Amino acid sequence: MTSEADRATGVYAATGEASPLPGIPVSAGALLFDRAGRLLILKPTYKSGWTIPGGVMEANGETPWDACRREVREECGIEVHQGRLACMDFRRPRHGRPGGVRFLFDCGQVGAKALSGIVLQPEEISEYRLAGLPDALDLLREPIRRRVRAATRRKRLVYLENGRPVPGA
Numbered sequence: 001m002t003s004e005a006d007r008a009t010g011v012y013a014a015t016g017e018a019s020p021l022p023g024i025p026v027s028a029g030a031l032l033f034d035r036a037g038r039l040l041i042l043k044p045t046y047k048s049g050w051t052i053p054g055g056v057m058e059a060n061g062e063t064p065w066d067a068c069r070r071e072v073r074e075e076c077g078i079e080v081h082q083g084r085l086a087c088m089d090f091r092r093p094r095h096g097r098p099g100g101v102r103f104l105f106d107c108g109q110v111g112a113k114a115l116s117g118i119v120l121q122p123e124e125i126s127e128y129r130l131a132g133l134p135d136a137l138d139l140l141r142e143p144i145r146r147r148v149r150a151a152t153r154r155k156r157l158v159y160l161e162n163g164r165p166v167p168g169a
Contacts, residue, residue, distance in 0.1 A: 025100035028068035029054025029144070030080060030107045031151065034115055038130035039148070041139060042075060045126050049141035052148065053078075054104075064103040072107070076128060077119035083107040086151035089160040091143070104147050 030053045032040040041050045053075045057067035069080045083105035093099035118128060133152060137145050146163030159169045 023098070025098050026057040026064065026067075026103070027055055027100065028057060028064040028071065028103040028105065029147075030068050030072050030083065030105050031086065031148065032072070032078065032080070032107050032110045034130050035109060035112065036130075038132055039136040040076070040110070040115075041129055041131055041136050042120075042125045043127045043129075045122075045124055047141075050129075050136075050139040051141060051144055052104075065105065068103065068105045068107075075121045075125050077117060078110060078114050080105075080107045085157055086154075087147050087158045087160060089143075089147050089163055091162055102143075102147060104151050106151060 029051075032053065034040070039052070041052060043050055053072040054068060055071040055075070057064060058070075062070070064085075065083065068083065072078050072080045084107075085103060086106040087102075087104035089102040089104070091097075091099040091102060115130070120126070120128060131139065137149055140148060143163050147160065150158045150160055150163075150165065159166060
């Protein structure tokens with residue numbers, strides 16, 4: 001039987017061999033709004049539908065908040081200085097998909113100057129738009145839509161599994 005300490009260190013006591021630690025992809029995204037309350041959404045070049053600024057956390061010790069800020073800067077050239085963790089979504093692995101953990105930060109309102117200076121990362125993003133929340137929700141890919149809807153309905157952290165609320169959590 002593996003002890004809690006063995007699981008934490010990734011070493012099996014009986015053999016001294018390293019145990020495989022779970023490789024769980026983690027990503028972070030940002031909700032960015034203009035003064036009129038419209039959400040910034042992006043059209044990726046590498047998949048269908050629309051998304052929000054964000055992406056995969058680097059395996060070099062980057063935190064979810066750092067990943068959120070880096071991805072926003074890389075994808076659209078906006079410097080994010082504040083945000084509130086609005087949603088955390090655990091995605092179970094499925095055939096051909098690794099699952100993972102998705103963090104969503106509500107970064108609030110972005111000034112007109114920053115929005116007018118958006119510079120897209122052309123290899124990843126083909127266009128952007130500011131859309132009212134109902135229109136944005138219609139355009140967003142389903143998993144992100146569920147996260148954004150849950151995060152914008154409440155002003156507290158929302159925990160989801162596969163984009164759905166978990167009773168008792």
